[in-house]
Amino acid sequence: MRIEYQGGKTYLDQVPYLEKILKCFGMADAKAAQTPLPTGYKPEPFDGTAMVALRSQYQSVIGSLLYLMLGTHPDLAFTVTQMAKFAHNPLEEHLLKTRHILRYLASTRKYALVYDGRSDAGLYTYCDSSYGDDRSDADRRHQSTQGYYFSLVNASVKWHSKTQTLISTSSTMAEYIALSDCACDCAWYKILFSELGKPMPYVPIYGDSHGAIFNAQNPVTQKGIKHIEICYHYIQEQIEKGEVKVFAVPTTENVADMFTKNLGPTLFLKHRKQLGIEFYPL
Amino acid sequence: MNVRDWTTKDIGKLKAEDQRAWRKAQFEELEALKKRNVYELADLPPGCKAIKNHWVFDLKSDGHKKAHLVAKGFSQIEGLDFDEIFSPVIQFESVRTILALAALEKWKIEGLDVKSAFLYGMLDEELYMEQPQGFKVPGNEHKVLCLKKAIYGLKQAARAWWHELDQSLKALGFSCLYADAGIFVAKHADGTMVIILVYVDDIILTGPNTTLVASKKKLFMDNGNAVT
Secondary structure (H helix, E strand, O other): OEEEEEOOEEEEEOHHHHHHHHHHOOOOOOOOOOOOOOOOOOOOOOOOOOOHHHHHHHHHHHHHHHHHHHHHOHHHHHHHHHHHOOOOOOOHHHHHHHHHHHHHHHHOOOEEEEEEOOOOOOOEEEEEEEOOOOOOOOOOOOOOEEEEEEEEOOEEEEEEEEEOOOOOOOHHHHHHHHHHHHHHHHHHHHHHHHHOOOOOOOEEEEEOOHHHHHHHHOOOOOOOOOOOOHHHHHHHHHHHOOOEEEEEOOHHHOHHHHHOOOOOHHHHHHHHHHOOEEEOOO | OOHHHOOHHHHHOOOHHHHHHHHHHHHHHHHHHHHOOOEEEEOOOOOOOOEOEEEEEEEOOOOOEEEEEEEOHHHOOEOOOEOOOOOOOOOHHHHHHHHHHHHHHOOEEEEEEOOOHHHHOEEEEEEEEOOOOOOOOOOOOOOEEEEEEOOOOOOOHHHHHHHHHHHHHHHOOOEEOOOOOOEEEEEOOOOOEEEEEEEOOEEEEEEOOHHHHHHHHHHHHHOOOOOO
């Protein structure tokens, strides 16, 4: 990871590593791609058994992409975690789609994660889920995907994208679980900042599901949510204790949307700006 | 074939001139290990088994030839040659969060990295390693090396280094956080503090008081650890 300062901004990138893997996979001069995956693409699992050579090639691409994603690429969080699910049994098509991700990376290689010291924005988080749209499971169970990211000085410091392990019966339930997981990370941030002698009053969470927010703020037992496991009521307790506050935003403004589904270029590029990824002429 | 995959055998197939150059690199490595008191020649006590070792060759981006002597950690026996091997590594999000916090508070950031960090790690166990291939001491070919410090490749190398670093930071008034064991903080009576991020041998220092950060950095570097 490379750290640079310029005009009160901190730039974080992995360009030397990125250049190395682009060269290694023969994509150094690849054609540009606006988004990591083609619009509307949903990967399907492979019923057969993958060839050993293909599998090992796929795993090495995914490994490199995961490292980039975890380091400085919140824009790849959804894409790479989704594609990584097929690492044990990939199709030729999955490998082709990782080429698309590399094309996207090649065209954004001059971008860095920028922490703008001139902004005084504190810590906040956006949380979202997408109900029952996961097709990657070998048994074709329709799980939901959840995602959230934390932002400090207007750039992402932590991101998360994951397929939920249990089946939700409604989008409200999927969102409620996402909020609860997000609250766990809020708690970690609260501990971190109080240990640094900078305690925060509360962490604001932005979500777009009015149903889930209502259920989190009001300990009601409704039909839609009464079967939910106890551990997911963590969000209720955290709100009650005043550790977090949940606010509603319109779906189109919810940046965390890009951590739960494969967005088209318009929304993707709009949300990416909020993550603090900026063009950085080196 | 990548240079890093070469074995001593592959070096033997090269032109005499290249062989000499690699042999020189191997000598340099052994000199460096000697200077750091990593091992001493000893007799293998009866019943003990010496750990095997391996040469790793590397071409640096500036063309410099480098040879590393590494232990074959997989030949170590659990409970005998090593016990605990866990060593904490800072989370990426902690690094980003502290960097963002530094940007927010307009703190200056200092960086340093520790040269051959693992060689600072003191060993709790009594370990013996075979003499390096092609460099056995004449007349003492049957002897082995008794390891004093953790050499690269040992199962406990990372943990031993971590322990050493933890001790030296504690001596400077730092303690690690519960939120992440890779973040060390020294708090001062006047309310200022110095934060240290540790990513194995890469170290970042920051804090509100630039002079204090610089002085802590100097103290750490003077603290017997020849760091750059």
